[in-house]
Amino acid sequence: MEKQDHVHVAILPLPAVGHVNSMLNLAELLGHAGIKITFLNTEHYYDRVIRHSSDAFSRYMQIPGFQFKTLTDGLPRDHPRTPDKFPELVDSLNCATPPLLKEMVSDSKSPVNCIITDGYMSRAIDAAREVGVSIIYFRTISACAFWSFHCIPDIIDAGELPIKGTEDMDRLITTVPGMEGFLRCRDLPSFCRVNDPMDPHLLLFARETRLSAHADGLILNTFEDLEGPILSQIRNHSCPNIYSIGPLNAHLKVRIPEKTYSSSSLWKIDRSCMAWLDKQPKQSVIYVSFGSIAVMSRDQLIEFYYGLVHSKKNFLWVIRPDLISGKDGENQIPEELLEATKERGCIAGWVPQEEVLAHSAVGGFLTHCGWNSTLESIVAGMPMICWPSFADQQINSRFVGEVWKLGLDIKDLCDRNIVEKTVNDLMVERKEEFMESADRMANLAKKSVNKGGSSYCNLDRLVNDIKMMSSQPQNC
The missing domain is CATH 3.40.50.2000 (Glycogen Phosphorylase B;)
Structure with missing residues (x-):
């Protein structure tokens, strides 16, 4: 040029x-x-x-x-x-x-x-x-x-x-050209979930x-x-x-x-996770990060913890200092879960995400489905589990799961049994299917x-x- x-x-x-x-x-x-x-x-x-x-x-x-x-x-x-x-x-x-x-x-x-x-x-x-x-x-x-x-x-x-109500969330939206057959109320951007037009x-x-x-x-x-x-x-x-x-x-x-x-992050990058990943078997780790803005309740965090621990898969989880909402003392991780984590998990405050996604030990990404993270996962050929929080993340997750077939969409669900099942679906039961689809899209992205x-x-x-x-x- x-x-x-x-x-x-x-x-x-x-x-x-x-x-x-x-x-x-x-x-x-x-x-x-x-x-x-x-x-x-x-x-x-x-x-x-x-x-x-x-x-x-x-x-x-x-x-x-x-x-x-x-x-x-x-x-x-x-x-x-x-x-x-x-x-x-x-x-x-x-x-x-x-x-x-x-x-x-x-x-x-x-x-x-x-x-x-x-x-x-x-x-x-x-x-x-x-x-x-x-x-x-x-x-x-x-x-x-x-x-x-x-x-x-x-x-x-x-x-x-x-x-019109929670029972209406799976109703199809028919007035977005190109999305008539699969876009539901729950897949619209989060700001659409209001009573007042x-x-x-x-x-x-x-x-x-x-x-x-x-x-x-x-x-x-x-x-x-x-x-x-x-x-x-x-x-x-x-x-x-x-x-x-x-x-x-x-x-x-x-x-x-x-x-x-x-x-441009508010948090110092913790590179010690890379040494931990180097010790893990190929495609054995589920990487978990909900981005730089989203927050979750302590109860939601506990459900994800139990789901990850019970999945029996190794995991690297980014828990920002401000990830957990609540008053002082309510944002602490329960001791019993920290003990369970030591067996197969690694907790970090912030990580070099592109490097993590490209690491051979990582076999899946549990993500909020922000667009930057979604693209980074696509480039890395990494299948996703999507748990969106707000704005555009809801529709991104629908396309990841329903249109591009690059993973699983669990929006509006926060249950340890569902987390356990989707992690195993992604990384064991349907691993070959998702890896093949992710590899194909990664090649198209690079092309x-x-x-x-x-x-x-x-x-x-x-x-x-x-x-x-x-x-x-x-x-x-």
């Missing part, structure tokens, strides 16, 4: 670990292609994460033209910024960011030529149009989740929302997703062989100009082979990011389009 140092792109992610990590991967790929990058973080996020991960972020500063810059999110310092306050964060960011973006575009020394923003930043479109630069959205969720978000107004208009969370996700059609393009961290039918739906009904360039973690290793693992593959070509097209975009962008 030809270098043009004068091209300057501002990248603005939502201040959450999964969003920032995905957009940092994109920023690194664009920087490698010779594009100057200004990566924007909110002051609150920068102080919480990047200052504590200085080693992980130092290598970005070695990319010519790469710089970090902070901006306010517009919220008071003591605002909790928790997932349940998500609409407040998005609304505040949408008010706070346009003035800075306009200032960066008009900078006489190094003006921004293109803005790439998280898909929730709808007001950034207004700022871009006002100053005459191109704007591209990056949605860090799956294509299937994006499409379900987009169809929420249609689902409501058809009377298929709100959900005017719920602010519900309206926020629907509104921001529909506004994607006004951008000059849409970047998705996925690949054609995985989500081709849904990508076609989005192209035909929402955004014709899609850059499907994933899986980004695999794409980076192809374009920048010397890249080493790094993550997509290698030269000539769909994601490889789409990234080249994205770079060229950024360099060619005029000051009068056309709508997506």
